[in-house]
Amino acid sequence: MSAAAEGPGAMQGLRSDDALMAGIANEEHLVCTECGQRAAMRDMPSTCLRCGGIFDLRFPDKPTATPDETGNPGVWYWQRFLPDCAPANRVTLGEGGTPLLFCARLGAELGLDAFWVKNDAVMPTGSFKDRAIAVAISLARQYGKRGVVLSSSGNAGASAAAYAARAGLPAVVLVPATAPPSKLRQILVHGARLATVQGETSDCCRLAAVAARRFGWVNLTTTYYNPYGVDGYATITYEIAAARPDVLLLPISCGPLLAGMMKGFARMRALGLIERVPRPVAVQPERCAPIVRAFKSGARVRAWTPEHTIASALNDTLAGYERDGDYTLAWLRRYDGTAVAVPDEAVIKAMRALAAREGLFVEPSAAVPVAAISHLVASGWLDRGTRVMAVATGHGLKDVPAAAIAELPAPIAPTEAALAVVLDQVVSGPP
Numbered sequence: 001m002s003a004a005a006e007g008p009g010a011m012q013g014l015r016s017d018d019a020l021m022a023g024i025a026n027e028e029h030l031v032c033t034e035c036g037q038r039a040a041m042r043d044m045p046s047t048c049l050r051c052g053g054i055f056d057l058r059f060p061d062k063p064t065a066t067p068d069e070t071g072n073p074g075v076w077y078w079q080r081f082l083p084d085c086a087p088a089n090r091v092t093l094g095e096g097g098t099p100l101l102f103c104a105r106l107g108a109e110l111g112l113d114a115f116w117v118k119n120d121a122v123m124p125t126g127s128f129k130d131r132a133i134a135v136a137i138s139l140a141r142q143y144g145k146r147g148v149v150l151s152s153s154g155n156a157g158a159s160a161a162a163y164a165a166r167a168g169l170p171a172v173v174l175v176p177a178t179a180p181p182s183k184l185r186q187i188l189v190h191g192a193r194l195a196t197v198q199g200e201t202s203d204c205c206r207l208a209a210v211a212a213r214r215f216g217w218v219n220l221t222t223t224y225y226n227p228y229g230v231d232g233y234a235t236i237t238y239e240i241a242a243a244r245p246d247v248l249l250l251p252i253s254c255g256p257l258l259a260g261m262m263k264g265f266a267r268m269r270a271l272g273l274i275e276r277v278p279r280p281v282a283v284q285p286e287r288c289a290p291i292v293r294a295f296k297s298g299a300r301v302r303a304w305t306p307e308h309t310i311a312s313a314l315n316d317t318l319a320g321y322e323r324d325g326d327y328t329l330a331w332l333r334r335y336d337g338t339a340v341a342v343p344d345e346a347v348i349k350a351m352r353a354l355a356a357r358e359g360l361f362v363e364p365s366a367a368v369p370v371a372a373i374s375h376l377v378a379s380g381w382l383d384r385g386t387r388v389m390a391v392a393t394g395h396g397l398k399d400v401p402a403a404a405i406a407e408l409p410a411p412i413a414p415t416e417a418a419l420a421v422v423l424d425q426v427v428s429g430p431p
């Protein structure tokens with residue numbers, strides 16, 4: 001990414017390199033990460049009007065803005081580190097503030113002494129997307145936008161449908177017809193207009209851009225078309241920094257989660273709040289791994305040929321917005337990260353291990369980072385003492401069939417004799 005430099009005054013008193021990466025500036029605006037073109041936040045554009053490049057939010061640090069502890073401010077608890085938004089325009093369902101769970105049993109099995117899961121699966125709509133959508137829809141209200149539209153593999157669509165309902169804004173959601181049915185029903189129950197598309201996420205993405213232009217609506221697609229969401233994801237870092245992770249394991253489709261978290265850590269280091277920025281690991285399913293492929297080859301990101309993967313939330317070929325993948329790679333390389341692809345079988349194994357060892361039922365895509373741990377330990381990239389943190393992004397109830405529990409136990413008679421058979425099985429181990 002290019003520096004797209006601000007005036008030198010913007011960085012006074014701060015570690016300048018981090019401050020630039022963190023987007024700390026004297027006044028709020030967007031800047032194109034490719035050509036440096038500036039744009040006003042009030043228009044809420046998706047991409048650079050001059051070159052189509054990715055926009056990055058720049059805004060001042062607000063040290064006098066203490067955490068908002070009124071009622072349940074959700075992501076706006078971190079108002080110091082977010083763009084300006086009048087309290088009356090903030091839309092929240094109580095997102096953020098999710099549990100950071102130390103996982104001793106699973107960590108030991110995987111060869112780690114210090115392993116945590118940041119459980120964003122327990123957000124209001126069941127996925128981490130709520131952080132991005134809460135910020136973007138609040139800004140849509142702040143700037144008087146009339147509606148929202150997005151492309152989604154399901155989770156962002158459900159999130160946008162819920163937050164748009166709460167904001168009183170119409171929402172149009174474009175989703176591949178192959179998305180898990182429970183996610184489609186979740187979108188519909190909130191009253192959004194759902195269009196299922198016979199195509200890939202990238203097809204939905206192209207159509208969402210057309211709809212946004214036609215109606216003058218905000219495009220909430222949680223690729224970098226939605227630069228506002230990136231700073232929403234950054235709020236995860238403020239919640240986990242005290243645990244001092246060395247490494248972050250992140251499930252990646254397009255990558256705004258990774259960019260947002262590294263931007264958040266850069267901000268904290270620029271402000272002298274932390275000493276060290278953790279190394280990111282981008283993990284993708286083997287059947288859709290355009291960013292991992294580019295990382296390993298050193299070439300630019302190319303669109304992936306569509307394949308089915310159980311990790312449906314990460315099934316984004318990036319066709320038509322390959323540059324988004326390159327932008328994510330730039331963040332990954334800047335902070336000395338790595339990228340790993342994992343087979344679907346390992347994803348199912350990790351999903352079951354999270355559920356059976358730690359009580360965490362997540363959807364396959366959320367288990368993807370955990371599936372990468374054995375490989376990273378075996379290769380020596382992670383050692384036993386590394387403080388490792390994985391972000392769990394979506395709840396298991398979003399896609400129950402993916403849990404691949406084919407057989408339910410046969411009903412037993414309501415008798416003590418029948419119960420005794422079950423109890424004997426418990427004592428002697430799983431059937």
Ligand SMILES: [Zn+2]
Binds near residue numbers: 033052053
């Ligand atoms: Zn540009």
